[in-house]
Each structure stands twice: as C-alpha cells, then as structure tokens.
Amino acid sequence: MIEIRSVTRSYGTFKALDDATLTIREGEFFSLLGPSGCGKTTLLRMIAGFDDPTSGAILVDGQPMDGIPANRRPTNMVFQSYAIFPHLNVEQNVAYGLKRLRALAQVSLVGLGKRGATELSGGQRQRVALARALVMRPKVLLLDEPLSALDKKLREQMQVELRRLQQAVGITFVLVTHDQYEALALSDRIAVMFGGRIAQVASPKEIYQRPANRQVADFLGGMNFMKGSVVEANGATITLDTPGFCRVRTDRPAGFSGNGHATLGIRPERLRVLWDDARASHEISGKVVERHYFGEITHLVVDVPGFEKPLSVTETNDFGADDLPIGAAIRLGYDPDALVAMAD
Amino acid sequence: MTAVAEASASPRSGRGHRRPLLQSERAQGLALISPTLLYALVLLVAPIAVVITYSFWSQDYLTVDRTFTLDQYRIALTEPIYRDLLLRSLWVSLLVSFFTVSLAYPIAYYISFHGGRHKSLWLFLITIPFWTSYLLRVMSWKVILGYNGVLNSGLMGLGIIDEPSTALLYNTSAVVITLTHAWAAFAILPIFVSLEKVDRTLVEAAKDLGDGPIRSFLRVTLPLSLPGVISAILIVMIPTVGDYVTPKLVGGKDGVMIATAIETQFKRGANWPLGAALSVITMIVVTLMAASIVLIIRQAGRRIR
Ligand SMILES: Nc1ncnc2c1ncn2[C@@H]1O[C@H](COP(=O)(O)OP(=O)(O)O)[C@@H](O)[C@H]1O
Ligand SMILES: [Mg+2]
Numbered sequence: 303m304i305e306i307r308s309v310t311r312s313y314g315t316f317k318a319l320d321d322a323t324l325t326i327r328e329g330e331f332f333s334l335l336g337p338s339g340c341g342k343t344t345l346l347r348m349i350a351g352f353d354d355p356t357s358g359a360i361l362v363d364g365q366p367m368d369g370i371p372a373n374r375r376p377t378n379m380v381f382q383s384y385a386i387f388p389h390l391n392v393e394q395n396v397a398y399g400l401k402r403l404r405a406l407a408q409v410s411l412v413g414l415g416k417r418g419a420t421e422l423s424g425g426q427r428q429r430v431a432l433a434r435a436l437v438m439r440p441k442v443l444l445l446d447e448p449l450s451a452l453d454k455k456l457r458e459q460m461q462v463e464l465r466r467l468q469q470a471v472g473i474t475f476v477l478v479t480h481d482q483y484e485a486l487a488l489s490d491r492i493a494v495m496f497g498g499r500i501a502q503v504a505s506p507k508e509i510y511q512r513p514a515n516r517q518v519a520d521f522l523g524g525m526n527f528m529k530g531s532v533v534e535a536n537g538a539t540i541t542l543d544t545p546g547f548c549r550v551r552t553d554r555p556a557g558f559s560g561n562g563h564a565t566l567g568i569r570p571e572r573l574r575v576l577w578d579d580a581r582a583s584h585e586i587s588g589k590v591v592e593r594h595y596f597g598e599i600t601h602l603v604v605d606v607p608g609f610e611k612p613l614s615v616t617e618t619n620d621f622g623a624d625d626l627p628i629g630a631a632i633r634l635g636y637d638p639d640a641l642v643a644m645a646d
Numbered sequence: 647m648t649a650v651a652e653a654s655a656s657p658r659s660g661r662g663h664r665r666p667l668l669q670s671e672r673a674q675g676l677a678l679i680s681p682t683l684l685y686a687l688v689l690l691v692a693p694i695a696v697v698i699t700y701s702f703w704s705q706d707y708l709t710v711d712r713t714f715t716l717d718q719y720r721i722a723l724t725e726p727i728y729r730d731l732l733l734r735s736l737w738v739s740l741l742v743s744f745f746t747v748s749l750a751y752p753i754a755y756y757i758s759f760h761g762g763r764h765k766s767l768w769l770f771l772i773t774i775p776f777w778t779s780y781l782l783r784v785m786s787w788k789v790i791l792g793y794n795g796v797l798n799s800g801l802m803g804l805g806i807i808d809e810p811s812t813a814l815l816y817n818t819s820a821v822v823i824t825l826t827h828a829w830a831a832f833a834i835l836p837i838f839v840s841l842e843k844v845d846r847t848l849v850e851a852a853k854d855l856g857d858g859p860i861r862s863f864l865r866v867t868l869p870l871s872l873p874g875v876i877s878a879i880l881i882v883m884i885p886t887v888g889d890y891v892t893p894k895l896v897g898g899k900d901g902v903m904i905a906t907a908i909e910t911q912f913k914r915g916a917n918w919p920l921g922a923a924l925s926v927i928t929m930i931v932v933t934l935m936a937a938s939i940v941l942i943i944r945q946a947g948r949r950i951r
Binding site: 350351352371372373377378379381383385387388389398399434435438 | 845847848850851852853854855856857858862865866869870947
C-alpha cells in the first residue's frame with residue numbers, strides 16, 4: 303500500500319530521516335513509534351506531500367508520489383494541532399473538502415454542526431479533524447499524535463474509538479505516536495524509530511517480546527539487562543551463560559557478530575516472587591532493596607548476588623508484595639524463554 | 647492618591663471585601679490613564695466640540711453671530727461645488743485605498759510566506775523611503791510625472807509618445823498615484839501582521855483536503871487575513887479623504903479635494919461656521935463610508951466559504 307524506499311530527508315548536514323525503508327500493508331493499522339525528534343512527523347509529512355524526500359522514493363498504491371502535490375494524493379491527514387479552520391463552523395469544517403454535505407454521524411458529532419470551531423473542546427476538535435479527513439474517503443489516513451493533547455481518560459477512550467473506527471472503515475491508518483502503550487494497544491504493526499533511523503518493524507507482541515536491540519527494549523517498557531558470555535553460536539540460535547541465570551539458548555539476534563558477549567534481557571513482569579514454599583523450575587534469590595507502590599502492582603528492586611545491577615521486578619499485589627519489608631530475602635522464579643538476546 | 651488609600655484600607659470580611667477592591671482597582675486604573683485621557687480630551691474632544699459648535703453659528707465678514715442655525719449645513723449640502731468636492735474626495739480615498747491595499751497585499755504575502763530568515767530586513771527596507779519628508783516624496787513625484795519629467799522623457803525616448811504628455815500631472819490620477827505610494831508601508835504592515843498570524847498548518851490542511859494553491863489562498867489565507875486588510879483600508883482611507891498637501895502640490899485644478907475648500911473657508915473665505923459645517927459633514931460621511939466598507943468586506947469574507 304505504502305512503500306518507503308531508502309528515504310532520507312536532510313536539513314543541511316542534519317538528517318531528520320536517514321535511509322528509511324518500510325512497507326505498510328493495505329488495511330493495516332500501522333504506527334510510527336519513537337521519542338520526540340526522531341523523525342516521525344518528517345516521514346508522515348512526506349507521505350502526505352507537504353515535504354519531499356532529499357533522496358529515495360515514496361509509493362502509495364503502487365504510484366510514485368514524486369512531484370504529486372498534497373491535494374492530489376490519496377491520503378488525508380489528522381494534524382497534531384488538528385488544524386481546525388477557525389473561521390468556519392463544525393459543518394463547514396467537516397465538509398471543507400466536499401462539494402456536498404454528508405453526515406457527521408460516524409464520529410458522533412451530531413448536533414454540533416452549526417457550532418463555531420473555536421467553541422469546541424479538545425476531544426471535539428479531534429473528532430472534527432477526524433471526520434473532516436474521513437469524509438474525503440482516503441486510501442490512507444495519516445494521524446500525527448492525534449491523542450497527545452487529550453487528558454489520560456479521554457485519550458484511552460479515544461484509543462478504543464480509533465481502533466473501532468479503523469476496523470469499521472477498513473482503510474490503512476498510519477499513526478505517529480511517542481506513547482508506547484498507545485502503539486502497542488492500537489497497531490497491527492509498529493515501526494520503532496530512533497534518531498531518524500528505523501530500528502525495528504514488527505507486530506506489537508514481537509516488538510515487546512523480541513526487541514531488536516537494547517534501545518528498542520528500553521523504550522518499550524522496562525527491561526533488566528545483563529551481559530551473557532557466548533558458549534556456542536550456530537545457525538539461528540546462540541547459547542549463553544549468565545552470571546545468575548541458567549544457561550540459555552535463544553534466537554540469534556540480528557546483527558550479532560559471533561563470539562564473546564551478547565546482551566540478555568528479561569522484562570520485570572517475567573520475574574515472579576515465589577511465596578512460601580512455592581517452587582519453580584528456575585529460581586534465583588536475592589534481597590529487596592526498594593519498593594514502589596503503584597496501586598494494582600508493586601515495583602520491587604531486588605539485589606541478586608552475581609549481577610552487576612539489581613533487578614527490577616513487577617508483581618501484582620494479590621499476595622502482599624506491597625507489604626514486603628526492605629531487606630527481605632525472596633526467591634524469584636523465571637522461565638528461560640523469557641530471556642532474550644539482543645544486539646547492543 | 648485617594649485610590650491608593652482606598653485600596654490599602656479595604657476591609658477583609660467575606661463578600662464586602664470584593665467590591666471596594668474592584669472599585670479601587672478601577673480607580674487606580676483611571677488614575678494611571680488620566681494623563682493620557684486628559685491629553686486626548688484637550689487635543690481631540692475639545693477641538694471637535696469647538697468645530698461642532700461653530701458649525702451651528704453664522705458669520706458676516708468678521709462678526710460671528712452666535713444664534714443657533716442650520717444654514718451652514720444647508721449651504722454645505724446644497725451648493726454643488728461642495729458636494730462635488732466631497733464626492734471627489736471620497737472617490738479619491740476609495741481609489742487610493744483600493745490601489746494601496748492591492749499593491750500592499752502581494753508584498754506583505756511575499757514577505758510573510760517567502761521571506762524566510764530575512765523578514766525583518768525586508769520590512770526594514772520597505773520603511774526606508776519613509777525616512778525622508780513627506781513633502782520631498784510628493785515633490786519627487788512631481789519630478790517623475792511633470793512636463794519635462796522622468797516618465798515623459800522615458801516614454802519619448804522609447805518613441806511611445808511624440809511630445810510630453812500633460813495628462814500625467816495636475817489631475818486626480820496624479821493625486822491617486824502619489825497618495826498610493828505615500829501610504830504603501832502603512833498598508834503593508836497591518837496586512838503582514840495578520841498574515842503572520844495565519845497558522846501555516848491550516849493552509850496545509852486546506853491542501854490536504856483537495857485545494858490547489860489558489861483555492862487554499864481564497865478559502866483560508868485570505869479570509870484569515872481580512873482583519874489586516876480592513877485595518878489597512880481604514881488606515882489609508884480615513885486620512886486620505888482629508889488630505890490637503892498632496893492635492894495642492896500635484897492635483898492642479900482637477901485634483902482639488904474637500905480639505906482645500908475647508909481651508910479656504912477658515913482663511914481667505916473667512917467663514918468659520920461654513921468651514922466647520924463642511925468638516926463635520928466630512929467626518930460623518932467618512933465614518934459611514936468606513937463602516938460600510940468594513941461590513942461589505944466582512945460579508946464578502948463570509949461569502950467566499
Ligand atoms: N524545517 C526544519 N528545519 C530543520 N530541522 C527540522 C525541520 N523540521 C524538523 N526538523 C528536525 O528534524 C528532526 C525530526 O523532527 P520531527 O519529524 O518533527 O520529529 P518527531 O519524531 O518528534 O515528529 C528534529 O530534530 C527536528 O528538529
Ligand atoms: Mg512530531
């Protein structure tokens with residue numbers, strides 16, 4: 303549906319986007335995820351036609367977009383600021399691109415038609431922007447952080463609505479966001495970007511469970527990192543020894559050179575506290591050094607002999623993790639499959 | 647002084663607390679603006695009051711008769727000469743504001759949208775001609791438009807005309823040309839400011855929704871910059887109606903405007919009440935014209951959508 307082929311966008315010597323290549327499939331909810339300033343908007347604006355690549359090509363629906371102005375591309379955009387026309391009312395805003403009026407019903411704006419654009423709440427502005435783009439029946443809807451201006455509650459509600467809307471209209475959505483939970487919850491696939499480069503393109507589950515490198519792992523939720531020494535590397539798998547964990551065999555990370563060391567990671571929620579005489583096939587033990595209460599979960603920092611850094615553990619409060627005293631000796635169980643090897 | 651005393655003495659109790667404080671704030675505000683207010687009263691309201699008062703009197707040679715009469719208004723409105731002069735003044739000011747704004751808009755647009763990092767430099771350059779005296783600039787138009795002027799020599803040199811044209815100077819067009827040039831910067835600045843305020847993503851949104859460059863300009867940029875256009879028109883039009891120097895210097899017999907007639911009444915004609923009545927009528931008509939132009943432009947802006 304959309305093909306980005308080695309696209310670079312330079313401002314002087316600075317590359318806002320550096321040799322990006324990716325394919326977005328038809329009907330897919332695709333997210334561009336990354337910290338602020340990593341080039342997400344730059345890429346989205348080039349797809350929309352507001353900016354041109356310094357080099358490389360963008361194809362939409364098989365058509366090269368080179369030289370085609372924004373008004374003749376099969377894409378529509380929901381701007382980060384929503385860009386609601388202040389001199390028009392809701393109806394005129396929504397119908398801006400149409401020759402004739404159509405319904406405002408799809409995004410629940412009924413009854414707001416004659417209201418001035420300046421009298422709308424954040425959520426309503428977002429809906430107007432969405433409706434205005436959707437009535438154009440684009441093949442691709444581009445959304446630049448459409449929810450970042452809303453408060454948490456409304457944002458979560460709009461995330462659900464956005465996902466439903468995408469399934470209802472069935473067109474390709476390309477969402478720009480810096481919120482990893484938003485990307486994980488909404489997307490079919492995610493491209494994670496850092497400093498103008500695309501680090502990984504995969505499904506949310508894969509990105510979370512098999513991050514391509516340390517940066518990706520770190521950006522999407524917490525991760526305990528450690529160095530593992532390579533015992534054996536053959537074909538698609540490598541075997542590693544770690545200071546505290548057992549010997550593990552995992553998928554060989556992309557870009558792994560061969561011998562020596564590799565980085566291993568385990569998510570804090572994949573380590574679980576073993577209460578009383580509960581046992582697990584793989585265990586390590588340590589001392590609680592910090593405890594942070596988050597309502598439904600508690601975040602523990604556990605010092606385990608042999609590790610350079612204490613481990614982060616998130617634990618539900620069902621069994622009293624919120625009452626564990628500092629200094630308590632605990633045992634942690636883990637599943638060797640939860641350990642991932644990655645490039646640095 | 648009383649205002650300050652009142653503020654510090656305000657009681658601290660519940661509801662009663664609010665009003666004295668507010669009142670005293672207002673009093674303080676008044677105290678702050680009072681020098682300006684006084685100045686404005688003395689220099690603006692008082693002369694206008696004097697002019698209005700005079701317009702209801704009459705004068706016979708050097709004696710002013712202070713009995714109330716509407717005679718001056720009758721004369722001012724029925725004498726064809728005054729009506730024609732007033733109409734011509736309005737027409738000239740209308741033409742001048744039209745041409746000035748039409749020329750100023752593209753310049754302001756260019757600076758705002760394509761000025762890049764040099765916007766302030768461009769604006770600075772535009773003000774340079776205004777460092778010289780207004781009279782000098784009018785005089786230089788005389789040099790350009792005159793019988794042996796730059797324009798005539800140029801046109802003759804190119805063989806477009808055989809002998810110098812007299813149609814360039816001492817007529818209404820000369821007045822319009824000179825005034826248009828004189829007021830250019832005053833029109834460029836407000837239009838520039840309102841164009842600067844147009845959110846560029848709105849223009850992108852218009853393009854995203856299918857508008858080409860011209861349609862997005864007409865539907866988004868122009869309506870959103872109308873406040874600047876309106877101020878520019880008012881800034882140019884209102885003073886132009888009463889302009890007196892330019893018609894005198896480049897207007898000749900054809901270019902005489904109402905201000906000249908008013909001047910004559912106050913000086914050689916020695917009929918202050920008639921001059922006053924003409925001034926009052928001019929003020930009223932200008933106000934009406936300005937208001938209707940604002941309304942018309944607003945309506946037109948609404949129509950474009
Ligand atoms: N017009 C521009 N001129 C210079 N640098 C720019 C311009 N637009 C964006 N950049 C830079 O490019 C980088 C990527 O910007 P952007 O795509 O907006 O990031 P984000 O991922 O936050 O949307 C940023 O470092 C930004 O400063
Ligand atoms: Mg951005």
